Amino acid sequence: xxxxxxxxxxxxxxxxxxxxxxxxxxxxxxxxxxxxxxxxxxxxxxxxxxxxxxxxxxxxxxxxxxxxxxxxxxxxxxxxxxxxxxxxxxxxxxxxxxxxxxxxxxxxxxxxxxxxxxxxxxxxxxxxxxxxxxxxxxxxxxxxxxxxxxxxxxxxxxxxxxxxxxxxxxxxxxxxxxxxxxxxxxxxxxxxxxxxxxxxxxxxxxxxxxxxxxxxxxxxxxxxxxxxxxxxxxxxxxxxxxxxxxxxxxxxxxxxxxxxxxxxxxxxxxxxxxxxxxxxxxxxxxxxxxxxxxxxxxxxxxxxxxxxxxxxxxxxxxxxxxxxxxxxxxxxxxxxxxxxxxxxxxxxxxxxxxxxxxxxxxxxxxxxxxxxxxxxxxxxxxxxxxxxxxxxxxxxxxxxxxxxxxx
Amino acid sequence: xxxxxxxxxxxxxxxxxxxxxxxxxxxxxxxxxxxxxxxxxxxxxxxxxxxxxxxxxxxxxxxxxxxxxxxxxxxxxxxxxxxxxxxxxxxxxxxxxxxxxxxxxxxxxxxxxxxxxxxxxxxxxxxxxxxxxxxxxxxxxxxxxxxxxxxxxxxxxxxxxxxxxxxxxxxxxxxxxxxxxxxxxxxxxxxxxxxxxxxxxxxxxxxxxxxxxxxxxxxxxxxxxxxxxxxxxxxxxxxxxxxxxxxxxxxxxxxxxxxxxxxxxxxxxxxxxxxxxxxxxxxxxxxxxxxxxxxxxxxxxxxxxxxxxxxxxxxxxxxxxxxxxxxxxxxxxxxxxxxxxxxxxxxxxxxxxxxxxxxxxxxxxxxxxxxxxxxxxxxxxxxxxxxxxxxxxxxxxxxxxxxxxxxxxxxxxxxxxxxxxxxxxxxxxxxxxxxxxxxxxxxxxxxxxxxxxxxxxxxxxxxxxxxxxxxxxxxxxxxxxxxxxxxxxxxxx
Numbered sequence: 074x075x076x077x078x079x080x081x082x083x084x085x086x087x088x089x090x091x092x093x094x095x096x097x098x099x100x101x102x103x104x105x106x107x108x109x110x111x112x113x114x115x116x117x118x119x120x121x122x123x124x125x126x127x128x129x130x131x132x133x134x135x136x137x138x139x140x141x142x143x144x145x146x147x148x149x150x151x152x153x154x155x156x157x158x159x160x161x162x163x164x165x166x167x168x169x170x171x172x173x174x175x176x177x178x179x180x181x182x183x184x185x186x187x188x189x190x191x192x193x194x195x196x197x198x199x200x201x202x203x204x205x206x207x208x209x210x211x212x213x214x215x216x217x218x219x220x221x222x223x224x225x226x227x228x229x230x231x232x233x234x235x236x237x238x239x240x241x242x243x244x245x246x247x248x249x250x251x252x253x254x255x256x257x258x259x260x261x262x263x264x265x266x267x268x269x270x271x272x273x274x275x276x277x278x279x280x281x282x283x284x285x286x287x288x289x290x291x292x293x294x295x296x297x298x299x300x301x302x303x304x305x306x307x308x309x310x311x312x313x314x315x316x317x318x319x320x321x322x323x324x325x326x327x328x329x330x331x332x333x334x335x336x337x338x339x340x341x342x343x344x345x346x347x348x349x350x351x352x353x354x355x356x357x358x359x360x361x362x363x364x365x366x367x368x369x370x371x372x373x374x375x376x377x378x379x380x381x382x383x384x385x386x387x388x389x390x391x392x393x394x395x396x397x398x399x400x401x402x403x404x405x406x407x408x409x410x411x412x413x414x415x416x417x418x419x420x421x422x423x424x425x426x427x428x429x430x431x432x433x434x435x436x437x438x439x440x441x442x443x444x445x446x447x448x449x450x451x452x453x454x455x456x457x458x459x460x461x462x463x464x465x466x467x468x469x470x471x472x473x474x475x476x477x478x479x480x
Numbered sequence: 481x482x483x484x485x486x487x488x489x490x491x492x493x494x495x496x497x498x499x500x501x502x503x504x505x506x507x508x509x510x511x512x513x514x515x516x517x518x519x520x521x522x523x524x525x526x527x528x529x530x531x532x533x534x535x536x537x538x539x540x541x542x543x544x545x546x547x548x549x550x551x552x553x554x555x556x557x558x559x560x561x562x563x564x565x566x567x568x569x570x571x572x573x574x575x576x577x578x579x580x581x582x583x584x585x586x587x588x589x590x591x592x593x594x595x596x597x598x599x600x601x602x603x604x605x606x607x608x609x610x611x612x613x614x615x616x617x618x619x620x621x622x623x624x625x626x627x628x629x630x631x632x633x634x635x636x637x638x639x640x641x642x643x644x645x646x647x648x649x650x651x652x653x654x655x656x657x658x659x660x661x662x663x664x665x666x667x668x669x670x671x672x673x674x675x676x677x678x679x680x681x682x683x684x685x686x687x688x689x690x691x692x693x694x695x696x697x698x699x700x701x702x703x704x705x706x707x708x709x710x711x712x713x714x715x716x717x718x719x720x721x722x723x724x725x726x727x728x729x730x731x732x733x734x735x736x737x738x739x740x741x742x743x744x745x746x747x748x749x750x751x752x753x754x755x756x757x758x759x760x761x762x763x764x765x766x767x768x769x770x771x772x773x774x775x776x777x778x779x780x781x782x783x784x785x786x787x788x789x790x791x792x793x794x795x796x797x798x799x800x801x802x803x804x805x806x807x808x809x810x811x812x813x814x815x816x817x818x819x820x821x822x823x824x825x826x827x828x829x830x831x832x833x834x835x836x837x838x839x840x841x842x843x844x845x846x847x848x849x850x851x852x853x854x855x856x857x858x859x860x861x862x863x864x865x866x867x868x869x870x871x872x873x874x875x876x877x878x879x880x881x882x883x884x885x886x887x888x889x890x891x892x893x894x895x896x897x898x899x900x901x902x903x904x905x906x907x908x909x910x911x912x913x914x915x916x917x918x919x920x921x922x923x924x925x926x927x928x929x930x931x932x933x934x935x936x937x938x939x940x941x942x943x944x945x946x947x948x949x950x951x952x953x954x955x956x957x958x959x960x961x962x963x964x965x966x967x968x969x970x971x972x973x
Contacts, residue, residue: 194674
């Protein structure tokens with residue numbers, strides 16, 4: 074059992090990384106550990122636990138800015154901004170249901186390190202787009218910072234982008250600053266029932282290309298249901314979300330319903346029903362460990378939205394797969410029957426054919442050790458990634474091998 | 481700037497021949513007169529003729545030029561349209577100026593995926609022009625959008641007046657093809673919403689031409705909002721105007737644009753374009769709402785109410801598209817209008833927390849008196865990006881130096897109140913030496929190590945962004961803190 078080092082402050086984090094450098098130890102950087110089962114199951118000598126680095130240090134709603142210690146629970150951050158009528162507009166998903174952990178766990182640092190987002194990514198971007206500044210300790214054991222607390226900032230390289238989605242492999246963040254935004258007063262969801270995947274992608278493209286300002290576009294094929302939708306699971310459901318001030322939502326849902334009529338039977342969800350649906354889509358509840366598909370291997374595929382159904386089809390002709398689509402088809406969650414490679418062969422082939430990248434989100438550790446979890450890189454790009462890693466962490470003490478073997 | 485390498489200049493003839501073999505015909509410019517247009521960018525106070533200008537047309541040519549320069553140890557300065565306001569494209573006497581203007585094709589417009597794939601020499605506005613017949617547009621709109629190129633926008637992470645709602649370049653770029661200094665070609669991202677692996681496209685955007693040369697860009701295009709309306713509000717004090725900005729955002733409203741001008745700017749503009757701006761006020765605010773008609777009508781009424789509650793002395797809501805455009809005509813002409821009332825002006829670009837605006841304006845006025853130079857302020861109020869325009873006369877001895885010193889004071893003030901040195905114009909050579917006001921040595925070292933990962937010899941656009949250049953070998957050295965590690969104090973479980 075590896076040691077756990079529970080840092081009390083940024084100084085402790087610096088000391089721990091310096092120790093790892095001096096002793097050539099590999100550290101696993103964690104907050105709540107809610108996404109620990111994601112990534113390559115690498116060997117670590119010790120766990121650097123940042124969950125005690127907790128607390129919001131600055132929140133100015135009228136400036137749309139919040140700073141917190143990296144280990145602050147994301148639930149605490151979301152509750153605080155909600156109390157002022159605001160939200161994290163990138164709608165970070167909760168990996169709990171999919172990975173079999175409790176819901177509502179995770180830290181703000183983890184949300185950023187994993188570059189989480191949700192259905193609103195389509196309109197509002199991901200964590201990277203709302204991440205303004207940080208302080209961190211790199212794999213060199215040196216404390217450094219980047220960015221600031223203002224939205225518009227081009228001073229020096231935008232290291233925030235590099236930290237977002239680096240899964241703790243470049244630096245251990247200790248303090249972060251994010252943008253907050255007003256929460257919409259009202260929401261409604263237009264449902265189109267019974268569409269095949271390819272037709273659903275067309276419908277979602279039409280919806281996102283109209284002036285309705287859709288803030289979510291997802292497709293649940295027949296058999297893939299979220300409990301809160303009052304439509305039998307035997308029928309496919311395509312969901313289009315509208316958010317904003319009430320008169321605007323009301324006006325747009327009428328426009329959108331009219332636009333969607335030619336595609337199929339149309340229905341409307343409002344209020345709590347709409348919110349529950351999107352939370353279910355955000356957290357991929359149809360493939361939760363407690364769902365019938367709970368034992369399947371789950372992949373997250375990012376592709377051009379228009380290619381969504383083609384990627385899905387390419388996998389389906391080769392494997393037993395359940396699919397659901399978000400981001401107007403640009404995000405595919407694919408649940409494949411358990412196998413030795415977790416379905417890597419058909420998934421990687423489909424991505425190679427249509428572009429994008431795939432990440433193995435859920436599979437037994439043995440499978441995640443046997444196949445590439447993150448999209449494999451080649452040639453100059455792979456070499457560049459390696460050099461970036463070495464620049465920040467030359468001794469390979471921060472999460473070595475978590476993203477790619479040897480990186 | 482780094483001192484010119486005499487040995488390189490001694491090889492100039494051979495270098496020009498070698499480059500001409502890669503980019504034949506008119507693609508290499510070596511005559512002094514012909515190179516003159518490239519000696520400066522938008523920061524015209526600085527001029528330098530390059531050693532040679534190369535204008536490649538294909539990715540392969542860019543790759544061969546860079547591979548050659550890498551092998552020969554030659555410095556390269558990339559350039560788009562040359563509209564940089566921070567000297568990002570200022571040439572080097574011993575450097576190759578790599579002009580990307582011939583990369584001017586729109587390669588693909590993909591309405592199904594709502595993206596455009598363009599070459600870096602395409603102008604910002606040309607993207608919108610190419611998609612507007614289908615009701616789409618490209619959101620970031622720097623004021624130089626008629627001339628500036630998307631390649632330059634990527635290099636500088638350009639903004640515009642709509643950033644608060646629609647983001648900067650980095651939030652609107654999905655993919656690129658890029659040539660590294662070694663001549664290797666990499667593709668980052670694509671038409672999908674999130675790039676895999678480390679977010680290198682996020683790093684390249686805003687890297688000021690120091691990491692690679694972009695040869696293709698994939699940008700998001702958005703559906704043009706159904707309508708837009710603006711409110712023009714005058715205030716007797718900048719405090720009132722600042723309060724109004726805060727209250728609008730506090731009310732949960734994110735306007736498409738929210739711009740402020742101070743008294744000197746208002747007067748300069750009104751004399752120039754006669755937009756009908758009131759002259760007996762201290763601050764003028766333009767708030768624009770865009771979206772579906774029902775939403776805009778609803779919100780504009782709320783904004784007007786908020787403005788009244790903040791003691792607005794004048795208030796006009798646009799009732800037609802012509803009137804909305806007239807409100808903007810003045811703001812859009814602010815820079816040339818100031819140019820008319822002064823022989824020269826120097827445009828600053830700090831960002832501050834919005835609430836600090838009254839304090840910063842007061843300090844700027846004090847500094848203005850201290851330095852004996854007038855200043856007009858234009859402010860992207862929504863996102864806190866302040867553009868003080870310092871009026872000076874370059875022909876008066878010492879005035880440029882005094883103006884630069886004044887500008888540096890303003891930027892340090894921005895950092896002091898919690899802001900940053902540059903919101904959208906970039907560091908370039910202009911603010912390079914101010915970087916330590918915002919960053920520690922460790923901060924700068926980590927940025928430069930990233931530079932080393934892309935360009936190990938430091939040949940791409942050297943002398944920009946960083947106050948001191950360190951060799952990569954030096955930056956790569958590890959300092960192992962053995963023996964003085966506080967580690968035993970950390971609780972273990």
